[in-house]
Amino acid sequence: MQLSEQEIIRRENLQKIRDLGIDPFPPEAFEVTAYAKEITEAFDDEGDKPNFQDVSLAGRLMGSRVMGKASFAELQDSTGRIQIYVTRDEVCPGDNKDLYNKVFKKLLDIGDFIGVKGHVFRTRMGEITVHVKELVVLSKALRPLPVVKRDEEGNVYDAFTDPEQRHRQRYLDLTVNPHVKETFLKRSRLITAMRRFFDDRGWLEVETPILQPIHGGAAARPFATHHNTLDMPLYMRIANELYLKRLIVGGFEGVYEIGKMFRNEGMDRTHNPEFTSMEIYVAYKDYNWMMEMVEKLLEYIAIEVSGHTKVEYDGKQINYAGPYKRLSMFEAIEEFTGIDISQMDEEELRATCKKLHVEVDPSMGKGKLIDEIFGEKVEDNLIQPTYITDYPIEMTPLAKKHRTTEGLVERFELFVNGKEIANAYTELNDPIDQRERFEEQVKLAARGDEEAMALDEDFLRSLEYGMPPTSGLGIGIDRLTMLMTNEHSIQEVLFFPQMRPQRKAEAEETEAEE
RNA sequence: GACUCCGUAGCUCAGUUGGCUAGAGCAUCUGACUUUUAAUCAGAGGGUCCUGGGUUCGAGCCCCAGCGGAGUCACCA
Numbered sequence: 001m002q003l004s005e006q007e008i009i010r011r012e013n014l015q016k017i018r019d020l021g022i023d024p025f026p027p028e029a030f031e032v033t034a035y036a037k038e039i040t041e042a043f044d045d046e047g048d049k050p051n052f053q054d055v056s057l058a059g060r061l062m063g064s065r066v067m068g069k070a071s072f073a074e075l076q077d078s079t080g081r082i083q084i085y086v087t088r089d090e091v092c093p094g095d096n097k098d099l100y101n102k103v104f105k106k107l108l109d110i111g112d113f114i115g116v117k118g119h120v121f122r123t124r125m126g127e128i129t130v131h132v133k134e135l136v137v138l139s140k141a142l143r144p145l146p147v148v149k150r151d152e153e154g155n156v157y158d159a160f161t162d163p164e165q166r167h168r169q170r171y172l173d174l175t176v177n178p179h180v181k182e183t184f185l186k187r188s189r190l191i192t193a194m195r196r197f198f199d200d201r202g203w204l205e206v207e208t209p210i211l212q213p214i215h216g217g218a219a220a221r222p223f224a225t226h227h228n229t230l231d232m233p234l235y236m237r238i239a240n241e242l243y244l245k246r247l248i249v250g251g252f253e254g255v256y257e258i259g260k261m262f263r264n265e266g267m268d269r270t271h272n273p274e275f276t277s278m279e280i281y282v283a284y285k286d287y288n289w290m291m292e293m294v295e296k297l298l299e300y301i302a303i304e305v306s307g308h309t310k311v312e313y314d315g316k317q318i319n320y321a322g323p324y325k326r327l328s329m330f331e332a333i334e335e336f337t338g339i340d341i342s343q344m345d346e347e348e349l350r351a352t353c354k355k356l357h358v359e360v361d362p363s364m365g366k367g368k369l370i371d372e373i374f375g376e377k378v379e380d381n382l383i384q385p386t387y388i389t390d391y392p393i394e395m396t397p398l399a400k401k402h403r404t405t406e407g408l409v410e411r412f413e414l415f416v417n418g419k420e421i422a423n424a425y426t427e428l429n430d431p432i433d434q435r436e437r438f439e440e441q442v443k444l445a446a447r448g449d450e451e452a453m454a455l456d457e458d459f460l461r462s463l464e465y466g467m468p469p470t471s472g473l474g475i476g477i478d479r480l481t482m483l484m485t486n487e488h489s490i491q492e493v494l495f496f497p498q499m500r501p502q503r504k505a506e507a508e509e510t511e512a513e514e
Numbered sequence: 515g516a517c518u519c520c521g522u523a524g525c526u527c528a529g530u531u532g533g534c535u536a537g538a539g540c541a542u543c544u545g546a547c548u549u550u551u552a553a554u555c556a557g558a559g560g561g562u563c564c565u566g567g568g569u570u571c572g573a574g575c576c577c578c579a580g581c582g583g584a585g586u587c588a589c590c591a
Contacts, residue, residue: 066553067553072550087548089548165583420591474591
């Protein structure tokens with residue numbers, strides 16, 4: 001491996017620290033008693049006795065301003081940065097000044113972990129600072145960190161911005177770009193809030209198989225794998241719906257799962273091959289109840305994550321306080337095109353598509369044609385949270401037929417900022433109807449539809465034993481996180497988004513070793 | 515999968531119509547400095563110009579192929 005000049009110098013510094021009898025990677029725990037954010041927010045030197053007079057902090061050294069016998073430096077811990085003040089004679093009370101003159105001034109580099117003990121004071125310039133009495137090396141960094149600087153007005157210099165490097169080396173991104181950490185803290189708060197909301201209502205968090213012999217529950221191409229001992233193909237799940245419903249059959253009244261799904265399809269700003277979804281099923285409910293539940297859920301999450309029901313996205317204020325506007329698919333199309341398609345047959349729909357300049361192909365059936373019109377003419381207009389209800393039966397094989405309208409199912413999707421973020425049904429629990437719907441899917445598959453659902457005989461058997469009336473909901477956690485954090489790419493809300501291997505040569509070497 | 519744009523120092527970026535030894539700021543190194551704030555001042559070092567071919571007297575720049583990324587579209591919950 002070819003080392004850069006800076007890497008060579010850091011390795012030399014590492015050895016020099018060892019030569020001074022200091023372990024640059026000490027095994028002992030270091031007791032932390034205070035954090036940067038806590039100190040900068042709560043330090044009080046107005047009264048008789050300033051607080052934080054005996055603190056111990058640990059973190060990375062992120063820059064230093066050395067001036068002879070006294071220096072200022074930046075310490076960055078898990079909560080943020082704080083200035084530290086280090087003087088030679090306090091850090092080195094005896095005759096040996098090596099710790100200051102050699103270790104601190106020369107051998108420590110940006111990125112090294114150090115621990116400091118001392119008291120907090122305010123400098124003449126007004127900055128809250130830790131006056132260091134003891135300093136220890138906790139871990140040496142051998143590679144130079146990107147150095148991002150900010151001036152008083154908050155202007156950023158030499159930002160670490162290349163998306164490729166940021167995503168491949170997320171640890172660097174997290175270290176030098178504070179906003180990134182904030183996004184992932186919000187993601188975590190979002191999931192925690194959602195879990196608490198469900199747990200408080202007595203619904204049970206469960207886990208269902210990720211490796212599935214039949215990839216059911218959604219329309220998507222799967223990742224295929226193989227189990228050696230069983231000598232059988234297995235698929236990474238594209239959905240967990242059919243397993244969660246089996247648990248409702250088994251007698252749980254409410255079950256939910258937050259977990260990864262895998263779809264072997266294109267990648268772009270809103271799609272990663274693995275993504276996190278939340279699915280919940282509640283017995284004795286229908287989709288009308290579910291709409292009210294989702295309103296409460298999102299309002300709760302918005303407040304927990306950002307403090308308000310109104311969250312800015314893309315320069316727009318999105319208001320998550322319910323109730324949300326509800327439009328049937330036909331009403332929505334009529335609202336944005338002026339055309340009532342509810343009574344049209346396939347030929348009339350085809351003519352309407354042509355009139356609206358919506359591209360179609362001959363393989364599309366009635367449901368697909370309606371979906372195309374909706375996607376082209378309506379979706380982008382649904383900025384504030386809006387429910388679209390009552391979808392054509394052809395595209396929704398797991399939802400119950402509409403209670404009043406022939407040809408529709410009891411389904412809704414929630415749209416925010418023109419994107420679908422939730423999907424829910426009054427679940428189909430009639431096993432005979434369900435079998436017929438699966439058989440339709442099998443016919444589609446025979447016609448070459450790679451995404452048609454497979455027939456799951458065991459799932460049908462479970463329904464035949466009886467499933468209570470149930471409503472189910474799925475929410476894409478990544479996309480909801482994007483909305484709550486004002487991020488525009490799914491890569492910004494995943495720690496490690498999928499990327500191509502960096503070098504072909506390296507990939508070939510790895511293969512050769514196997 | 516198609517098209518467009520991008521790839522130069524650890525980081526952010528210049529680099530003219532193809533023309534001397536490829537530049538800047540920060541970072542790094544040497545020195546000065548006991549309250550600094552993007553610390554400052556003086557000096558120094560650091561390059562697989564993404565990779566491989568080609569055109570040319572001469573390529574960071576032009577051509578071809580490849581690798582990686584970003585965007586748009588296609589596909590898709």
